[in-house]
Structure formats: structure tokens, C-alpha cells
Amino acid sequence: MSGGAAMLEVSALTKRFGGVKAVDDCSFSVAEGSVVGLIGPNGAGKSTTIDLVSGFSRADSGSVRFAGAEVVNHAPHRISRLGLIRTFQAPREWGSLTVQDNVALGLRALARETILRNLFAARSVRRAERADRLRVDEIIEQFQLGGVRYDRASTLSGGQKRLVEFARVAAAEPRLVILDEPMGGVNPVLGERMSEAIRQFVVRGSTVVIVEHNMKFIEETCDEVVVMDLGRVIAQGHYSSLRDDERVVAAYLGSVDGE
């Protein structure tokens, strides 16, 4: 455990699919301001765990405390509004919208999205939108998306879609961001930019959880690693200390060491 208070505390979380316990009495915590890797072999329950944490799947039992509040089985948008933003394994861009609109939606100006405000307070909405443009421009520049800002997100390449996804997260300035396999299908150059982006998330006050199979990336990026296998957390600690942990090696690291 590094210094800060727990931003996320998962305890005894359990999820069954029929007879299979996809997540079985899973407990771990994530300290505020840290970057934590959630790793484990395929089928270990990582994705189900983050689905449960972010409200996209209902837990059978257990608790999820986010920034001190119990959020288990709350609706995804409610958890999101508390400041927990997650991404998905495949980028989920809003395809018919422009890159710029994708980023602007990341700002989550939810109060501005009602029918009545847009009909009867249109001027104040426009003013607020114009003010937000500065931040949107900044983020578009940061992620070097200027050349495609008016393109429909569906027309981008896979790597660019990842960038748009990161740009969206950056716009949201979440307290906690959970990245689900952010390096999937990403080339090394782009990977470097994404590592930098993750460092920026932390600088701007976010706590980061990363689910990832790329061990080199995990080692370089994460302060701490949570290892899951068969729905349980089998170890939590610094990457280097877990390298030699027998259970971890048996479950996972040994088999992919050459990666």
C-alpha cells in the first residue's frame, strides 16, 4: 500500500454466471493517486471485476467503496457521476459524431443537455459551450488529433480511436479511471504516447487502474499490481516483488515471461 487513503476498496465481491464463480470473494484496494495494474490470465475475472465496480454488471454479494461511498450495484451513470470513468476493451467511440464532439462529451456538462435549457436558455448554453471549447482544443492538441477533429470518429483507425478514448477520459478529469486493456492493438510509438497520457492523468489528480496483458507496460507504468486468478486476488504488491511469488508465477507470469 502506498501512502494515500483508499480511492477504491473492493471487498468480498462475488459474481456467479450459472455455476461458475467468475469473481469469487475478490478484495483489493487502490490508493488515491496511485497507478495500479490488474493482471491475471484469461478468465481470471478481471473484466468482470471492473464491470462490477463500474456498475455495468450486478454483483451477487460484496462491497465496492469508491471515494468513501458504497456504490456496489449502483447504475453505471451514477457511479460515473461520482467521478469513476472506465473504458472498454475495444474502443467505444461515438461513431457518427466528430472527434471534437467525442472530446466535448467527455467534459460531461450534463446540466446543459436538457431540452428545456437548450430551448429557453440557449444563449447561456452557447456561452458555456464556447468556454469549454478552450479545454477541448487543449486536449485535442495534447493528443495530436487536430487533423481529424471534424472527422466522424467511426472513420478513424484503431489507434486513433484509442487516442480519442484517452482524450475523452482526459476531458472528464475523473477521480478514478479504469482502463480496460488500453494497449490492445496499439503500436509501440502510440504506446509511448499513451503511457505519457496516463502520467498526465495522475498529474491532474486521477487515480488509475489498468487491466492489461502487456507486462512490460505494466512494469513501467504501475506503482502496484493486483494479480487475479480464478476470480480471486492471489497477490497484491509491487511488480518486482511479485515476480518471484510462487502463486503468481504458477498462475500467470511464468507462462508469458517471454512476452
Added chain:
Amino acid sequence: MAYWISILTEACIFSIMALGVNVIWGWAGDFDLAIYGYVALGVYLTIAMTTGPPVAPAEYILGWHLPYLVAVLVAVAMVLPVAAIVGSIALRNLREIYFAITTLGAISVLYVVVQVYTPLFNGFNGIAGLVTPMAGTFNLSYGNYQYFLLGFCAVLMLIAVVVLQRLSASPYGRALRSIRDNEQAAAAFGRSVFRAKLTAYLLGAGLAAFGGSLFAAYLGAFNPSAWAPQEILTLYAAVLVGGRGNVRGVVVGTFIVYIGFIELTRYLPNVGGNTEFGPSAREFLIGALIVVMLKFRPQGIFPDRHGMPRAWGAPGWLRPLAGTQVDAVGEQDAGS
């Protein structure tokens, strides 16, 4: 001349209904088949609220003598709870084909109830008696009434276009489209998917009912054969042809589909002495048009260009769909 006035009036009314379809399907992405039911309820309620108590053997509810304009507002207000019930059942967890089937079920139930339960709207025979509403108020003769009705409907259609255009370009339109494009990502960024979809559903149903109320003034009478389930096809064809999501495109699409097809099939001979040949051919052609559009230009004649800059020169529909690098051109569409 009277013929053209009549057709244009009807096209204006249909445009308002198509704009309702556009909100629900174009922006929110829900393929709703119940919407023509809200149109029908709008027509029925408007007539039932303006023509006074039924004369035996006819029977229907309400039977008030409300002024037409008041009846329009009350009718829309009465349709909204019905749409809210259907919407909150269908939109909770059902999407795509499951949503469509559920709404088809809803309109089928409504259709059967209206047809069989006579005390509601006089069953199969329908209700009648709304003759030239507002003519007295504005002191109109029978001769110039139809011009008045055309102007009335056209103005209301234009108001609807302006209001919806504004919503389309607003953060509301943007958020709704994000939910349509990827619901889970939208929820992950704080949008309440159900609430947004239900709001859009009510807006669309309200427009449909409003269109229905105007339709009541145009038709004067209404019965179940006037809202057979396939009527919805015309509206979807109009949205598809004009450009799903694009407000002005949808209006143009309605005029093309509606007037185009009526004109196209007007001169068809009555094959085998069957007077139904023209109208039947029209339905067939509308179906064919839907297929052709889906195959070759699913984005419609005027694609929705929400959030894309206005480039100089070529009109929107000539420019590539992807939106090219036009940073230098600068300004975005108003409001977004």
C-alpha cells in the same frame, strides 16, 4: 389548384409526424413502431373534444365542445402519458428488434381496443364531425378555408423545424446521438441512458400527437382503416430518404416521398377495374424505395452533419460523409 393545396397541407402535417420519428429513431436510435398510434390518438382525441356529445348510434368518450386550439394542446397532453407507459416498458432494457416488436405489440393492442371497444371512439365506424375548425374565429368562408389551413399547418411545421433544428445542434442533440452510437460508453460518461431515451420518446410522441391533431382538422373524420399499421412505413421512408437525424432533410424527404409517390401513382390505370391498384402500387413503391435507400445511400439525401463545420461552397449533401480536414474553415454549426 384545390388539389395541390390539399396535398401540400397534408405534406406539412406528415412532416411534423416525420420529425417525431426523426427524434426517436434519427437521434435516439430507437426503431419505434407505435408512433402512428400516437398520431391516431391525437386525431381521435381532437375530434372527440371538439364535436360535442355523440349522437346515437355513435358513441365515444369526452364529447366536449372545446375550442380547436385548446383541444390540440389537451390532446397532446393526453397522449404523452400513454407514450410514457409504452416508453418506460419498452426502453427499460429492450433495444433494436426487441424494442421494435414491443412497440408493434403496443400499437396492435391499441388498434384492437379502439376497433372493438366501441364506447371509446365508436369502434370500426370511427368518429366524425370536425368541420373547418377555427373558421368561425377567423371569419373564414368555405372557399378560403383551405388556404388558411395550409398556412396554419405550414407555419406550425416551420416552428417545429426551427425548434428541432436548435435542439439538434445543441448539447442535447449531441448527448442523444452519443447514446445512440454507443450506449454503454455514454453511461460510462455519466449519461442516464433510460432517461434520455424516454425524454426523446416523449418529444417524438408529442410531435406525432400534435401532427395528429392537425390531421384531425384536415380530415374531419377518422376510423381504424385510416391508421392501418403500414402507415408508419411512409414516415420511416421519409426520414430515410431525407437523411436520418437531419431536421431539414427529413422535411424535404417527407415532401419527396409523400407528394412524389402520390403524383407518381395518380395516373396509374385501374388495372382490372380495381380502384385500389394505385394506392397499393404506392405502398409497394415505398417499400422498394426503402430497400433502395438502405442499399445505396443509407445516410439519406441530406446526411446528418451534426458538429461538422460549415465549409464554403458545396452544400452539405455534396461533401464527403467522412468530413475532411477543414480546420482552416473554422466555425461550427450554430450552438455546438
